[in-house]
Amino acid sequence: MGLLKWSKRPAAGVDANTPGGNVVRGLVARATTPLLPDDYLHLLNPLWTARELRGKVLDVVKETEDTATVTIRTGWGFPAAYKPGQYVGIGLQVDGRWRWRSYSLTSISSAEKKTIAITVKANPDGFLSTHLVDGVTPATIIRLAAPRGDFHLPEPIPGKILFVTAGSGITPVIAMLRSLAARGQQADICHVHSAPTRDDVIFLDEMEALAHSTPGYTLKLQLTREMGKFTVCRLDEWVPDWRERDCWACGPPRLLDAMESHYERGGLRERLHVERFSIARTDHGGEGGTVRFALSDKKAEIDGATTLLEAGEKLGINMPFGCRMGICQTCVLPLAGGYVRDLRTGEERREGERIQTCISSVSGECTLDI
Numbered sequence: 496m497g498l499l500k501w502s503k504r505p506a507a508g509v510d511a512n513t514p515g516g517n518v519v520r521g522l523v524a525r526a527t528t529p530l531l532p533d534d535y536l537h538l539l540n541p542l543w544t545a546r547e548l549r550g551k552v553l554d555v556v557k558e559t560e561d562t563a564t565v566t567i568r569t570g571w572g573f574p575a576a577y578k579p580g581q582y583v584g585i586g587l588q589v590d591g592r593w594r595w596r597s598y599s600l601t602s603i604s605s606a607e608k609k610t611i612a613i614t615v616k617a618n619p620d621g622f623l624s625t626h627l628v629d630g631v632t633p634a635t636i637i638r639l640a641a642p643r644g645d646f647h648l649p650e651p652i653p654g655k656i657l658f659v660t661a662g663s664g665i666t667p668v669i670a671m672l673r674s675l676a677a678r679g680q681q682a683d684i685c686h687v688h689s690a691p692t693r694d695d696v697i698f699l700d701e702m703e704a705l706a707h708s709t710p711g712y713t714l715k716l717q718l719t720r721e722m723g724k725f726t727v728c729r730l731d732e733w734v735p736d737w738r739e740r741d742c743w744a745c746g747p748p749r750l751l752d753a754m755e756s757h758y759e760r761g762g763l764r765e766r767l768h769v770e771r772f773s774i775a776r777t778d779h780g781g782e783g784g785t786v787r788f789a790l791s792d793k794k795a796e797i798d799g800a801t802t803l804l805e806a807g808e809k810l811g812i813n814m815p816f817g818c819r820m821g822i823c824q825t826c827v828l829p830l831a832g833g834y835v836r837d838l839r840t841g842e843e844r845r846e847g848e849r850i851q852t853c854i855s856s857v858s859g860e861c862t863l864d865i
């Protein structure tokens with residue numbers, strides 16, 4: 496085999512997007528066998544690792560008082576193509592523990608750009624969002640989970656679109672608007688967005704500029720402090736032809752619940768696409784207890800509010816996950832023994848069932864096959 500061909504062959508366990516990447520990784524892999532190239536490469540640059548997706552925080556720019564856009568340089572293996580509206584997993588090490596959350600991408604994909612952006616609203620009761628908005632410093636190395644999610648526009652894009660967003664729910668939709676503008680695609684878009692005041696509207700200047708320059712885009716702001724909350728009954732008044740539009744909605748659970756009921760009642764549920772950032776938890780969580788991770792030979796005592804996913808991660812087990820909200824099914828594992836409780840519904844699940852570890856906690860004791 497010629498030297499060039501040999502060097503371009505992907506090294507075992509190493510996945511590079513480009514032949515150029517394979518040359519470097521392949522040469523290093525073969526020069527360093529039996530040790531993995533990662534052992535050497537990530538000493539040179541923490542983003543050069545094939546074992547996991549990584550990123551480096553480039554900057555954090557405030558959008559409003561409590562939101563900021565975090566720009567991240569992506570490392571090897573991060574997919575160059577993703578759809579506007581999709582989200583990524585962000586893993587940050589805080590107090591020695593990796594904490595994971597999902598964030599919609601506010602950047603749009605481009606083959607040349609090796610950066611992505613997320614826009615985070617600090618939740619004063621939450622853990623990671625305040626850290627991302629106010630605490631994370633440029634050059635921090637983070638872990639990433641590949642973009643995923645079904646909340647994106649179809650191809651070809653519909654001629655008439657309705658966006659209903661509130662607060663930080665603007666994030667997946669701004670990516671769609673940016674993508675449409677970048678590709679010069681025209682659609683008749685009506686966008687209803689709610690926020691307490693103008694100062695709280697994330698991307699206000701950008702959306703107003705778009706409304707000014709793009710004949711097909713109409714922005715209707717509901718400033719809730721002076722106008723009250725947006726209610727779905729206002730759709731008839733604000734968007735008389737809403738029934739003819741495909742709708743993408745993202746905001747607090749109460750707004751999305753109301754939207755779903757409204758579309759259901761109108762027999763138009765298939766026209767509505769919803770992205771939820773949080774799940775409603777029931778008060779009847781699991782009692783807590785012992786969770787065993789059979790294949791990893793580890794166990795933990797957890798309370799009834801801690802999820803099996805969190806428990807496994809705390810023990811350093813490589814738990815599968817996506818949305819961490821009970822939506823995507825990526826975290827599903829077989830329940831090899833015992834009982835768990837679904838934190839959304841309070842329902843108990845037993846041995847033999849397949850369970851979503853991100854929204855389940857232990858009830859007494861349980862064993863997972865991982």
Ligand SMILES: Cc1cc2nc3c(=O)[nH]c(=O)nc-3n(C[C@H](O)[C@H](O)[C@H](O)COP(=O)(O)OP(=O)(O)OC[C@H]3O[C@@H](n4cnc5c(N)ncnc54)[C@H](O)[C@@H]3O)c2cc1C
Pocket residue numbers: 582596597598599600613614615616617618620621622623624625644663666667770771772773776800801818819820
């Ligand atoms: C698909 C998707 C996309 C998202 N995109 C964005 C985005 O673009 N921008 C954005 O700002 N956010 C987004 N989110 C939300 C984000 O992932 C985080 O949930 C959010 O930032 C809060 O994280 P946190 O660590 O600050 O809060 P957490 O510590 O996770 O807490 C969140 C809330 O839950 C409560 N809580 C936590 N644990 C428990 C418990 N055990 N029992 C009861 N209540 C509890 C807390 O009190 C708090 O009110 C998205 C979520 C999903 C699923």
Ligand code: FES
Pocket residue numbers: 815816817818819820821822823824825826827851852853854
């Ligand atoms: S991680 Fe998506 S359903 Fe559990």
